[in-house]
Amino acid sequence: MPWNPQRGGRGLRGGRNTCARGGFRADRKRGRTRCRDSGPGAAMEAALTDMYDQALLGILQHVGNVEEFLRILFGFLYRKTDFYRLLLRPGDRLGFPPGAAQAMALQAFRVFERMARQDDEKRRRELEAKLRKKEEEEEAAAAAERVKLCPAAQEIEVETTEHIPAPDAGGAAGTQESAAAQGAAAPSPVSMEPSGAAAPAELPTRQEQFQTNPDSYNGAVRENYTWSQDYSDLEIKVPVPKHIVKGKQVSVDISSGAIRVAVLEGSSQHVLMEGKLTHKINTESSLWSLEPGKCVSINLNKGDEYWWNAILEGEEQIDIDKINKERSMATVDEEEHAVLDRLTFDYHQKLQGKPQSHELKVHEMLKKGWDTEGSPFRGQKFDPSMFNISPGAVQF
Structure with missing residues (x-):
């Protein structure tokens, strides 16, 4: 029978048989192992599972580095198999043709090298997308800062104009100056009414508009307040009249499921915002402050980290599919932060050929x-x- 070099890889040292295409199957009757053709598909499937991870990790942890780990693997092939034996004569039954074993090892290496390159490319694309999105957000925030949409300013102007007639009425003396003052004051209610009526109509109604304003980013603009959110916190801004300049002029009550904001006017309170929250919050980590003459700024810490579609029950809900659901770097834990830093570093190193x-x-x-x-x-x-x-x- 002529010599067939493909007959290589037929046995283990010590009388055990193996096959270059498969594994081993015990043959207890003959006291040795016989070849089982598992095929390359089964071999690849086994390589991509964690079936052998426990044993391999034990070896890797014991030797301490990849180089020694590879020495152990190839040493095993040398000591226990015919991997390094050569088929030199037609009658040889153990070993491989010259160069075949090296080709097998190189082929296995290249399979996973190709997969690693694909993983690398995927991570690079994801990182580029993150960096691109971050730049777009910064540009949008800068544009919004220039535009400075502030619907609350109209309400403050209306509030101040209501005080103008009072001193005019007190100082009326029937003179031409008084008549002129009354004539000037008369149009005020007329111009104030349309302004007050038009204000709700002018409020942004689409999420795309909300996203351009930092005060309503990932949130909304409502008639008496604006709100924004990130993964873990909510920011609410409630406009106040210009004469509200001290904290003692404001009453803010925050519980885990409700909120109430009012300003003190004499012995009574004028409620600006009140209702039940759509979700629970952490009151210990929530706080508020007054921007004198502008607004009450309230920071609420979410009880659970998910995206809200409204602040108060019963109000119009936003479409959370249209908001930016990326987590801020401030909410990323140390381990995730380290991974992102490494990916960013690798990306820039690769661009520079380093x-x-x-x-x-x-x-x-x-x-x-x-x-x-x-x-x-x-x-x-x-x-x-x-x-x-x-x-x-x-x-x-």
């Missing part, structure tokens, strides 16, 4: 053994270009 974080880490490991006793590189200058390092080679 080593990325996984390469730098492996370079540090290689430097330690570069000049050690027995190293073939001892006495030479460390050259990182000699190594092609996959991102999967290092676990962060």
Whole structure:
């Protein structure tokens, strides 16, 4: 029978049989193992599961680094299999044709290297999208700052004009000046009424409009207040008359499920905002402050971290599918922050053609053994270009 080089890879040392295409199956009757053809599909499926992770992680943790881990694996193949044996004669039943074992190892490496490159590209695209979105948000915020939409200012003007007739009425003396003053004051109620009636109609009604105003970003503009939100907090601004300049002129009651804002006018209170909250809040982490003559600014800490569609029960709800649901960097924990920082660093390093974080880490490991006793590189200058390092080679 002629020699067939594809008959290589037929056995384990010590009388056990294996197959280059598959695993082992016990044959208890003959006291040895026989070849089972599992196929490349099954091998790839097994490689992508965590079936062997416990055993492999135990080895990796024991030896401490990837280089020694690979030595263990190839040492096992050397000691227990015919992986390194060569088929030199037609009658040989163990081993592989020259170069076949190396080709197998290289093929397996390249499969996962290709997958790692795809993962790399996916992370790069996601990072670019995040950076692009952040730039768009900053541009939108800058544009909104220039526009400075402030519907509350109209209400404040109306509030102040109501006080104008009082001194005119008190100082009326029947003179021409009084008549002129009355003539000037007369149009005020006329112009004030349309202004008051038109104000609600002029309020933004679409989420796209709300998103351009920092005070209603991810929130809305309502008749007597504006609100915005991020992943963990809500910001409410309730306009007040210009003469409200001290905290003692304001009454703010906040509970886990309700809110009430009023201003003191003599012995009575004028309620500006009141109602039940649509969700629970943390009262201990919530606070308010007065911007004299402008508004009461209230910060509410959400009881649970999800997006609100309204502040008060019964009010018009926003479409949360049209808001920006990205979490602020301030709400990201340390571990996630570290990952984002590393991705950003890798992105900029790649653009500049410099080593990325996984390469730098492996370079540090290689430097330690570069000049050690027995190293073939001892006495030479460390050259990182000699190594092609996959991102999967290092676990962060």
